[in-house]
Structure formats: C-alpha cells, structure tokens
Amino acid sequence: MKRTLIEVFLAIALIGASVFGWTNWKQNGAAAPQITELKAAAEEAEKTAKTSEEAVKAAEEAVAALREEMAPLESKVQQLEAVKAALANGTTLSDLEAAYKKEKNLSAERQVGLGALRMLTKGANDPATLESFRKALQISDFGNRKNTICAAQIGLAAAGEKVTIMSECLPKSAKDDKGEKDGHGEKTAGKDAKSDGHGKATDKHAKADDKKGGSHGAPHWGYEGEMGPEKWGKEFPTCAKGKSQSPLDIRGPFVKGRIVITTDYKEGALRMVNNGHTIQVNVNPGSKFRIDGIAYDLLQFHFHRPSEEKIDGKPLAMVIHFVHKNAEGKLAVLGVLLKEGNENPGIKTLWANMPKSEGPEVEVEGVKFNPGNLLPKEFDFFSYEGSLTTPPCTEGVRFFILKSTVNVAKEQIAEFPFKLNARPVQAQNGREIVTN
Numbered sequence: 001m002k003r004t005l006i007e008v009f010l011a012i013a014l015i016g017a018s019v020f021g022w023t024n025w026k027q028n029g030a031a032a033p034q035i036t037e038l039k040a041a042a043e044e045a046e047k048t049a050k051t052s053e054e055a056v057k058a059a060e061e062a063v064a065a066l067r068e069e070m071a072p073l074e075s076k077v078q079q080l081e082a083v084k085a086a087l088a089n090g091t092t093l094s095d096l097e098a099a100y101k102k103e104k105n106l107s108a109e110r111q112v113g114l115g116a117l118r119m120l121t122k123g124a125n126d127p128a129t130l131e132s133f134r135k136a137l138q139i140s141d142f143g144n145r146k147n148t149i150c151a152a153q154i155g156l157a158a159a160g161e162k163v164t165i166m167s168e169c170l171p172k173s174a175k176d177d178k179g180e181k182d183g184h185g186e187k188t189a190g191k192d193a194k195s196d197g198h199g200k201a202t203d204k205h206a207k208a209d210d211k212k213g214g215s216h217g218a219p220h221w222g223y224e225g226e227m228g229p230e231k232w233g234k235e236f237p238t239c240a241k242g243k244s245q246s247p248l249d250i251r252g253p254f255v256k257g258r259i260v261i262t263t264d265y266k267e268g269a270l271r272m273v274n275n276g277h278t279i280q281v282n283v284n285p286g287s288k289f290r291i292d293g294i295a296y297d298l299l300q301f302h303f304h305r306p307s308e309e310k311i312d313g314k315p316l317a318m319v320i321h322f323v324h325k326n327a328e329g330k331l332a333v334l335g336v337l338l339k340e341g342n343e344n345p346g347i348k349t350l351w352a353n354m355p356k357s358e359g360p361e362v363e364v365e366g367v368k369f370n371p372g373n374l375l376p377k378e379f380d381f382f383s384y385e386g387s388l389t390t391p392p393c394t395e396g397v398r399f400f401i402l403k404s405t406v407n408v409a410k411e412q413i414a415e416f417p418f419k420l421n422a423r424p425v426q427a428q429n430g431r432e433i434v435t436n
C-alpha cells in the first residue's frame with residue numbers, strides 16, 4: 001500500500017514536471033517574437049530621441065535668429081515709446097489743432113501729419129484720428145501725391161479700417177510676399193475694401209526716386225521708353241486691358257445729346273505742384289462743375305503737352321484737364337484744348353509761379369487765381385465715357401472736351417517743363433461720342 005502511494009506520488013511528480021517543462025518550452029517559443037518587437041521599439045525610441053534632439057536644436061537656432069532680428073526692432077519700439085511718452089500730455093496736439101483751426105482748408109500733407117499725431121496721442125480708434133486720414137485720402141484723390149496717399153491708407157489700415165492699400169505703398173518685402181497676386185497690384189486690407197477707383201493715384205515721385213537710385217522699388221511710369229505708355233499695363237493692368245480708356249481721337253460719327261454743362265469756378269489760393277509728370281494746380285473746395293444740374297467739385301487741373309485728345313487725328317499744342325468729383329465719387333474731366341496763338345494771361349500767372357522741378361505742393365503767397373480765367377466762352381463739347389489718362393488708368397470717368405479752343409503763346413508752350421506728357425489715343429471700342 002505504502003509502495004503504491006509512493007508510486008502514485010512519483011507518477012504525479014513526473015506528470016507535473018512534464019507539464020512544467022512543456023509549458024516552459026511553449027512560453028520560450030512565444031517570447032521570441034516579443035523580444036524582437038521590444039528590440040525594434042527600443043531602436044525606434046532611440047531614433048525618435050535623436051529626432052527630438054535635432055528639433056530642439058533647430059528651435060534653439062530659430063530663437064537665436066529671431067533674437068538677432070528683434071534687436072534692432074527693440075530699439076525701434078523704444079523710440080516709438082519715447083515719441084508716445086513725449087506726446088502723451090496732448091499739448092503738442094492741441095497746439096497744432098489750434099494752429100490749424102485758423103486755416104479753412106488743410107492740405108492733404110497736413111491732414112496726414114495731424115492724423116499721425118492724433119494716432120500717437122489719442123490712439124488709432126479715436127474718431128478724430130480716422131477723420132484726418134480719411135480727409136487726407138479724400139483730398140489727395142487724383143492728386144498724384146503718392147506719399148500722402150500711402151500715409152493715409154496705411155494710417156487707416158492701422159486703425160482697423162477697411163481700405164485698399166496701393167501696392168507701391170507696401171514695403172518691398174511685403175510686396176514680394178503678398179503683392180500682385182490678384183493682378184491688380186493692390187493689396188486689400190479687409191474683406192469689403194472699397195474699390196471706388198479713388199485714392200489709387202499714381203507714383204508721381206518715381207522720377208525723384210530714380211534720381212536717388214530708386215531704392216524702395218516703387219513702380220514708376222513715364223511717357224517714353226521702358227516706362228512708356230505701352231509698358232504701363234505691366235504694373236497697372238487696367239491701362240492695358242481696359243475697354244474704355246482715354247484719351248480718344250475725336251472723330252465722327254457723333255451722337256446728338258441734350259446734356260447741359262456749366263461751370264462755377266471761384267477765385268482762391270494758388271496751390272501748385274510739379275509731380276514729375278505734369279504741373280498741377282490743386283483747388284480749394286467751392287468751385288463747381290454741373291452736368292445736368294448735378295454738382296461736381298473741382299479738385300485740380302493740370303496740363304498735357306501736346307494735347308492728349310486728337311481732333312480728326314490731330315493733336316493741339318496743349319490741353320488743360322479740369323478734374324471734378326461728385327458726391328457719389330464719380331469723376332468728370334473737362335478738357336480745354338490750347339491752340340498756339342496769343343499769350344494766355346492766366347497761364348502767364350501760373351507759369352510765373354510754378355515749381356520748375358518736382359517736389360511737394362507749394363502755396364503761392366499773395367496770389368489768388370480763378371480757374372475760370374482759363375475757360376473759353378462757348379461750351380459746346382464732345383463727351384464720352386473714359387478713364388484716367390495716367391496709371392492706374394481707372395475707368396468710369398466722364399470726359400467733356402470743349403470744341404472752342406483757348407490761345408497759348410509759342411513761348412508759353414516752350415516754357416512748360418514737360419516736353420511730352422501725353423498718353424497716345426486709345427481704342428474707341430464702340431463707345432459713343434456725344435455732342436450737344
């Protein structure tokens with residue numbers, strides 16, 4: 001019995017040992033792939049660690065580079081802080097506002113200056129700040145004062161206004177990054193940016209830039225060669241693609257119309273600018289042009305030599321373009337053709353006071369001028385729908401070319417500082433020319 005028990009125990013032990021052994025063998029077999037996996041995971045982890053190390057290194061390098069870039073910016077920020085602190089009590093601003101209050105019509109340049117000072121003193125959101133920039137933009141409209149237009153547009157954008165910034169107003173790097181993508185050479189700040197065709201005047205300082213080496217890459221245009229009218233479209237697409245461009249060769253058949261035009265120009269301060277493309281006289285508010293009773297304000301008038309318009313294929317000696325704008329922003333140009341003949345007393349006054357070389361607007365002290373002195377008596381006209389005759393060649397400009405000409409002396413033509421500043425005539429593209 002005892003022996004039997006021992007045998008049973010032995011048998012059980014044997015079976016147990018066998019089971020243990022089998023299980024052990026089985027486990028070992030299954031562990032092999034696990035080990036491979038673990039090994040791979042370890043290798044992967046090592047790799048990842050290396051990659052992270054590299055990423056940290058790259059980040060460190062980027063931070064170092066940014067720090068280097070920020071160093072000069074910090075000093076700029078300090079300077080700006082100093083300017084802000086100096087203006088914080090508002091005395092400078094209130095003094096300037098008081099001084100300007102006496103002047104009825106602030107120039108666009110003074111308006112942007114006032115806007116900048118208000119922005120620094122009162123902040124970007126102050127209504128007075130916005131008002132200055134808006135006014136500057138309004139009165140520099142079509143005024144060919146690029147720097148002022150840029151300042152006003154950038155000022156409004158800084159104040160969060162939706163405003164279209166001309167591409168030539170953007171710093172060069174920003175232009176390279178963002179500019180010209182839309183093919184209009186304009187960067188739009190804000191979704192509903194106004195595209196009323198105003199305040200997009202031209203780079204009238206290009207010539208000066210060229211003299212200085214043209215460092216900031218502003219687009220430029222002229223009347224000859226590489227910058228000539230055939231090349232305007234590269235920078236200002238409407239000049240090439242527009243279908244209602246000015247000037248036109250005025251020739252029949254004409255359409256008879258019943259439009260009535262009148263002028264009511266007032267004597268005022270004489271403000272002249274040589275913008276590098278023409279002599280322009282900026283006009284204070286108050287002088288009106290009416291088309292069927294609808295009032296347009298005279299903004300400025302300027303000269304082209306020879307006349308841009310041709311009559312039956314022939315240009316005249318010169319033309320004066322009187323540029324007007326109505327309350328809705330629509331532009332109307334009254335063209336007065338100048339024919340070689342007797343001396344023109346109005347032009348005599350202007351030429352005696354004009355800036356001979358390019359520069360900012362000058363107000364001629366002690367001289368008043370009435371633009372009406374440059375008009376003929378008869379107001380028969382040719383009229384058509386056209387465009388600005390200078391970049392950006394914006395369309396939607398109504399032209400009235402008077403049939404009656406005004407005299408200008410040969411010497412006076414020669415005295416005009418621009419030998420050629422006339423855009424060639426453009427395709428009529430089925431547009432009607434209306435006569436009264």
Ligand SMILES: [Zn+2]
Nearest residue numbers: 302304321389
């Ligand atoms: Zn013109």
